[in-house]
Amino acid sequence: MNIIKKTTRFILKFVLGFVAFALLYLFSALILSVWSVDKEPGTPNDVTIYILTNGAHTDIVVPVKTNIIDWGKEMSYQNTIARDTTGKYIAFGWGDKGFYLNTPTWADLKFGTAFRAAFALSTSAIHATYHPDMQTNNNCRKIMISNDQYKRVVAYIQSSFKLDESGNVINIKTNANYNNNDAFYEAKRKYNLFYTCNTWANNALKAGGQKACVWTPFDRGIFYHYR
Template sequence: MNIKKKIARLILKFVLGFVAFVLLYALSAFIFSIWTVNKEPGTSNDVAIYILTNGDHTDIVLPVKTAVIDWSKELSYQNTIAKDTTNKYLAIGWGDKGFYLNTPTWADLKFSTAFKAAFALSTSAIHATYYRDMRENNDCKKIMISDEQYKRMVAFIDSSFKRNAAGKVINIKTNANYGNDDAFYEAKRKYNMFYTCNTWANNALKAGGQTACVWTPFDRGIFYHYR
């Protein structure tokens, strides 16, 4: 009887601890998401970038070619199915490799994939998608930044790619493409519940001196500041 009581108490403590952790995580995400990191004042509007969400994940959308960088030189059009060189914008997102390659829809999500992602047990990838043009709406917001800010943002994004011995980005050969204009690349760092795809996008905005959250694991945190 005593053993059963001890087991019951342990289970109760575990359940209460888990619930407390979830509530603390949610509260922290809410507070730090609405806590604003202000945009750098007095800067010029040289480059138009965008933030784009699919409802869960935030991409940073950049012009393919500017005086600062030509993304197509490393993230080649040839790595996509369409190989369409007329596309003018490139959406870049960072995330868990298992989610990107093995979970095309939420219905395909496996517990093992989610568990590994939450606890940094898998590797990461960068998803790069070319677009012909961009249209502003509730899921796509335009941001004007200076060349200097753009250089810093580019440096942050560039540092997220894993490279081979020759210093080249590593294209992931896969049939898990989302469409005809996207490709995947090996990335640094591991996804976890405290550093998600949206945390990465938020940090990219910070690197470029733009309005951002103090911290957020969710896309809603980022877009809250760009209503």
């Protein structure tokens, strides 16, 4: 009987602890998402970038070619299925590699994949997608930034890639493409509950001196400030 009581108490404490942690996590995410970092004032509107969400994950979308960088040379069009060189914009998303490559839809999500992602037990990847044009709507917001700010966004994105010995990005060879104009690349850091794909995108906005959340694990936190 003592063993049963001890086991019951342990299970009860574990469940209560998990619920308390989940509530604290969600409350912190709410407060720190609403609490904003202000945009740098008095800067010119030199470059158009976008934030894009699929309802859960935020991408940072930038022009393929400017006088600052030509992403087409760093992220070869040849790495995509279509090899279409007419894309004017490229969307960058950072996230858990296992989730990216093994979960094409939410119906394909497995407990093991989610568990490894949540607790930093997997590696990460960058998903790069070429777009012919961008249309603003509730899921896509336009942001105007200066050349200097864009240089910082570029540096932030570049710093997220793992590089080979020659200093080149590392294309992940896979059949898990989401469309004909995307590719995956090896990335630094590990996804976890406190550093998610949306945290990465939010930090990109901070790097570029744009309005952002103090911290957010969710896309809604970012888009709240761009309603």
